[in-house]
Amino acid sequence: MDDLHKIKNLLIFISIILGFAALYVARDLFLPIMIGLIFALTFSPVVRSFARFGIPNLVSAVAIILGAGLTLGGASYLLSGPVSEIIADAPAMGVELRHKLQDVIASIEEVKDASEQVEEFANGGDSSNVVAVKQPSLLAFAAGSIANFTALMILGLIFALFILASGDMFYDKLVEAFPNSSDKRRAKNTARDIERQISHYFLTITLINAGLGICVGLAMLAVGLPNPVLWGVLAFALNFLPFVGGMFGTLLCAAFGILNFDTLALGLLPAALYAFCTTFEAQFITPAILGKRLNMNTVSVFLTVIVWSWLWSVPGALMAVPFLVLLKVICDNVPSLSILGNFLGAKSLAENNA
Known part of the structure; x- marks a missing residue:
């Protein structure tokens, strides 16, 4: 029995690796x-x-x-x-x-120059074997x-x-695929729950991001940064990327602020306002609206974003949270996956039972 259990776990592990490989390649x-x-x-x-x-x-x-x-x-x-x-x-x-x-x-x-000297020394002082590969232009x-x-x-x-x-054709076919009435009912409830959770998440986060975009656009207009509408739309779009979207937008604001203002302090003001708006939204607005419905811990969200960003770059990061919502709902409705569902959730089993 132990050997069969080990073989089963090994096959599951291999299947997961092959699944990730297929998602990456195709x-x-x-x-x-x-x-x-x-x-x-x-x-x-x-x-x-x-x-x-x-x-x-x-x-x-x-x-x-x-x-x-x-x-x-x-x-x-x-x-x-x-x-x-x-x-x-x-x-x-x-x-x-x-x-x-x-x-x-x-x-x-200075650090870069020192690194190049070390690399040249490691190559025996001969840098003639370095081949420069011409990269395509940024615009292309x-x-x-x-x-x-x-x-x-x-x-x-x-x-x-x-x-x-x-x-409802696909829902009906999904229900018909299960043999007994209890499994049919569970499959139907799971499908409806997935639909409700993802729909609620996307429609709500879209409204939140629209409000954030308006606030950021007005803030950039107030400090005199060119193209405030562009910055508002950028904030709206980037905020669909958990964690990295706000940081990337802040860095962009810092770069353009430094280019458009005379002093470094004034140049960093747009970035500070952008960071304040995104931080306030992430720490107070979104948790207050989605906190009870989106019951997932930060670690699982962060790991999911990393994995899907590695698999599919920016589109993967955009779909990381919806995929996690889907997985969490399935785990909550399938008893054999309750351990994984408990890991993804923001509360422990003891807190849920209490």
Whole structure:
């Protein structure tokens, strides 16, 4: 029995490793599927609500997908000009930023020079064997990445359209796959719970991020940083990335603030305001609204973000929390996975029983 148990655990471990490998290698296949599935779970309650008023599922699904597509396309078009200018001017801005911070980074340059000397010494003093690989320009790289993500997003929205238009067909097929009535009832309750949790999370976090974007835009307007609307939209989008979004936005604000203001203190003021807004939102607003519904500990969220960021880069980080919500709901409804569900939750079993 012990040998069988060890073999079973080994097979489970191998299956998990192979699953991660498949997700990493075939990201262009699985990413639109995940986008479509999460989008469909988010808006399924909306389609069902429209159906109660006699609106066919196909009509409401097409309206939702078209609305989402037009919103994303319109926002991308309006922001394409400023973003393209920033990307095109990035090399010159980097030189200017380096000039303004030359006193601050002097020590870093000394460390870098020492490191290069050590590397040259390790290579026997011959640096002629170093081959310089010409990298593509930042603008070309960004354009290629955006085009690839846009194509995957379109495929995901089309997949979501088919799911939303089918109504409860997939729920019925899921229930029919289980043999007895108790399993059928549990599967149906689990599916509905997943739908409610993900829909509540995405719709609520979207409203919270919209409020954050307005606050950040007004703050940048107050301090005189150019393109306050762009900064508001950026704050809205980056806040969907747990942990890293706020830090990345703060660093960007610091860089552009230093470039646009004469003194270092004034240059860091936009970054300080951005950090204050995101910190206040993360510590008070979101926990107050989502705390009871999103019952997950910070460690599990952080680890999930790291894993999915490694697998699928920025799109993976965006879907990390929804995936964790899905996994947590499944664990809460399947007794054999209760240990994993307890680890993902913010409370221990003793606290839950109390």
